[in-house]
Amino acid sequence: MTIEISKFLSDDAILEALGVRIARRRLSRQMTQAALAEEAGLSKRTVERIEGGGTSQLLSLIRVLRVLDLLNGLDLLVPDTGPRPMDLLKLKGKQRQRARSKSAADQAREPWSWGEP
Secondary structure (H helix, E strand, O other), X not given: OOOOOOOOOOHHHHXXXXXXXXXXXXXXOOOOHHHHHHHHOOXXXXXXXXXXOOOOOHHHHHHHHHHXXXXXXXXXXXXXXXXXXXXXXXHOOOOOOOOOOOOHHHHHOOOOOOOOO
């Protein structure tokens, strides 16, 4: 049974579910943890930790996903957001280069209120 990953799961539960999925994929490819670790350029202990739901570096996860042919799933994980339609009209085809922060005048501005009676 596969655990569905959702916002209602704790971080530890999500790591555990990912680890189970990675282990299943490795086993379906008839790979040992040692073989996966070697191909990914990682230690066997790192693979054990990932499959056990422990924390690891993002680079380690990327290496494991690459060896297991799961790297294309990262596009779904963090999809590329395109410009909003109104931004396209404002920019007229140019790409936005930076975000604008509030100016000091905007931050110092007091909320509007009626004068004191």
